[in-house]
Amino acid sequence: MMKYRATNFRRKLKPYIMLMPVMIFIIGIFITGLVFGLLQSLGYFPALGLYEISLDYYKNVFRNTDFLSSFQFSLYTSFLSTLLSVVLGVFLSYLIVYTKSKHIKGLVNVYKGPILVPHTIAALLIFILFIQSGLLARILYGFGLIGDMSDFPPLIFDGGGIGIMLAYIWKGLPFITFITIDILRNLDERYAKVAANLGASHAQVFRYVLLPQLFPTIASGFMILFAFSFGAYEIPHLLGASTPKALPVLAYIYYANIELADRANAMVINMCIAFFAFIALGLYVLAFRLLKKYGGA
Structure with a gap:
């Protein structure tokens, strides 16, 4: 029994050991870039003759009206486009799985295209x-x-x-x-049928039976x-207005500025973007744990 467990453990561990060299390389590059970006955002930029670490660049950026408007713009476009992508994507998947219309079911062959x-x-x-023309x-x-x-x-x-959000929705809807x-297809239909037999409407079945599992x-x-x-x-750069600009576009403008000291400001903005990415990662891990705990997949 112990020998079987050891063999099974080695079999499970083997893929991770084989991936370890590549993962060390990728994670090393990521962590190195993050550390250097953080140091440069704090004013330690030897290439520019800056060696003193301080929070002055953070204070300057956070007081800058361009940064505040860009932050609000990025938050607004990202949140709204993501919300619409999720709502429309879930609605589309529900129609494909539960509708009897051949035209709706035909969407299953084309919805993956934008991905x-x-x-x-x-x-x-x-x-x-x-565009207007x-x-x-x-x-x-x-x-x-x-x-x-x-x-x-x-x-x-x-x-x-609006153009930026349209592009994000066009890409995000099929992803959702x-x-x-597949989650909807694999859900136990007995709960939905019981709710329907008890008089629940399609909207109530979706809200109280399917949505909690999804x-x-x-x-x-x-x-x-x-x-x-x-x-x-890329999308905010290609489709966005001259003002306000998305945070990544503003960071690029700072970094490409002829005034080299602005590169530290660019790194401050990049650290803000990374901070929100880590928050999203934490929430993703939390959602994944809930997914495993409650059997949503």
């Missing part, structure tokens, strides 16, 4: 579709629904970040659908999408 598209291409597609505006103009293409609302390069659709998966997906969109650079 494979790079974010830069997603930004280009949103630009082509929703884009495809959608031309279609509406051709049908006489707008008098001029300038009547089409400015969704790209707008201060509200992908991680929830919640850990939904929460983990929310954290992944939020952390990514909050720290993403």
